[in-house]
Amino acid sequence: MKQIWKIKQVEKLFNKPLINLIFKAQQVHRRHFDPLLIQISTLLSIKTGNCPEDCKYCSQSIRYKTGLKYQSLMKVKEILIAAHQAKASGSSRFCMGAAWKNINDRDIPYIKKIIKEVKAIGMETCMTLGSLTNSQAQHLAKAGLDFYNHNLDTSPEFYNKIVTTRKYEERLETLNKVRNAGIKICSGGILGLGETVKDRASLLIQLANLPKPPESIPINMLVKVKGTPLENNKNIEPFEFIKTIAITRIMIPKSYIRLSAGRDRMNEQTQAMCFIAGANSIFYGCKLLTAPNSNEKKDIMLLNKLGLKAEHNNIKKNENYINTKNQVLTNEQFYDATLQ
Numbered sequence: 219m220k221q222i223w224k225i226k227q228v229e230k231l232f233n234k235p236l237i238n239l240i241f242k243a244q245q246v247h248r249r250h251f252d253p254l255l256i257q258i259s260t261l262l263s264i265k266t267g268n269c270p271e272d273c274k275y276c277s278q279s280i281r282y283k284t285g286l287k288y289q290s291l292m293k294v295k296e297i298l299i300a301a302h303q304a305k306a307s308g309s310s311r312f313c314m315g316a317a318w319k320n321i322n323d324r325d326i327p328y329i330k331k332i333i334k335e336v337k338a339i340g341m342e343t344c345m346t347l348g349s350l351t352n353s354q355a356q357h358l359a360k361a362g363l364d365f366y367n368h369n370l371d372t373s374p375e376f377y378n379k380i381v382t383t384r385k386y387e388e389r390l391e392t393l394n395k396v397r398n399a400g401i402k403i404c405s406g407g408i409l410g411l412g413e414t415v416k417d418r419a420s421l422l423i424q425l426a427n428l429p430k431p432p433e434s435i436p437i438n439m440l441v442k443v444k445g446t447p448l449e450n451n452k453n454i455e456p457f458e459f460i461k462t463i464a465i466t467r468i469m470i471p472k473s474y475i476r477l478s479a480g481r482d483r484m485n486e487q488t489q490a491m492c493f494i495a496g497a498n499s500i501f502y503g504c505k506l507l508t509a510p511n512s513n514e515k516k517d518i519m520l521l522n523k524l525g526l527k528a529e530h531n532n533i534k535k536n537e538n539y540i541n542t543k544n545q546v547l548t549n550e551q552f553y554d555a556t557l558q
Contacts, residue, residue: 222427223426228422228465240494243464243465243495244494246496253498254526255526256528256529257499260300262300262315264297264314264315265289265316272381272383275380275408284446294335297314298336298339301341304341309528310342310530311343311344313344313365313404315345315346316346318348320348323354342365344364350396351395355398359401366404368389369408370424371421373417373418375416376414376420379411393405403430404435405436406432408438409437409440409458410439410451410452412452422469435474437477439459439479439480440454456488463495464496474499477497489520490524
């Protein structure tokens with residue numbers, strides 16, 4: 219029986235001591251994943267800038283003067299060069315983003331070609347292209363797209379303080395269309411937008427209570443871009459970020475949790491604690507769309523220090539939980555024990 223989370227339950231988790239949360243999260247993590255394997259992705263902006271949306275954190279919005287240079291949709295050859303480089307560096311998934319509110323039908327054949335070409339070199343594919351129609355989602359599925367990214371960003375209660383050009387329900391509808399088409403979902407949020415702890419809890423509830431949670435959950439730390447309305451936001455406290463990672467792992471045990479934007483601002487100790495708290499995916503490469511990312515050489519050094527290795531193949535995980543007495547617990551029994 220699927221666990222349906224309620225706000226009071228999740229707020230109770232946020233009020234628990236960090237050390238206890240990390241302990242519980244590590245237990246959950248080890249029941250479903252090898253704790254020494256990290257899934258590595260590379261993210262490329264295949265169409266940059268001139269986005270009509272007003273997301274207050276985004277450098278690509280045409281509404282803000284951020285100095286970003288517009289780049290039209292890249293040629294397949296250029297994308298494949300980047301994909302080959304990503305594979306050589308150790309990435310198993312190649313993610314591609316285009317700054318659109320929604321993709322036009324006329325662009326679908328070209329996007330399908332990109333998907334097929336990248337898959338042909340032996341990489342998983344992920345795309346983020348804005349809102350989709352049912353027909354567009356079906357076309358992407360037929361092309362073999364593995365993942366579709368469409369972040370919820372924050373809670374439904376706080377959302378209209380950050381974005382007014384797209385409704386929260388529209389984001390959920392796109393996720394539903396992607397799932398119905400048979401494509402895996404990549405969806406997460408951003409911390410540091412000015413949200414409350416209750417907003418963070420509400421965001422995680424939205425993700426966890428989907429009919430099937432996202433297989434990949436990026437947790438971003440706000441990258442403050444000069445020229446955007448959030449350029450002077452207060453930094454999120456590192457332990458609060460780590461706590462959110464741990465609670466995400468407890469609530470959504472079988473998904474990959476990715477440290478995404480803002481990782482270049484984290485020291486090694488913060489990143490290490492995130493991995494201990496249940497994060498098991500990162501982006502390689504100098505950029506995440508337009509945001510800076512951690513240096514690849516530094517990443518390799520950090521993974522080596524921690525004894526972590528890149529995961530290249532998905533491994534089937536146990537469907538049940540095992541407690542300290544080696545008793546098999548159902549999902550519901552485990553969650554009830556966690557909340558006690």
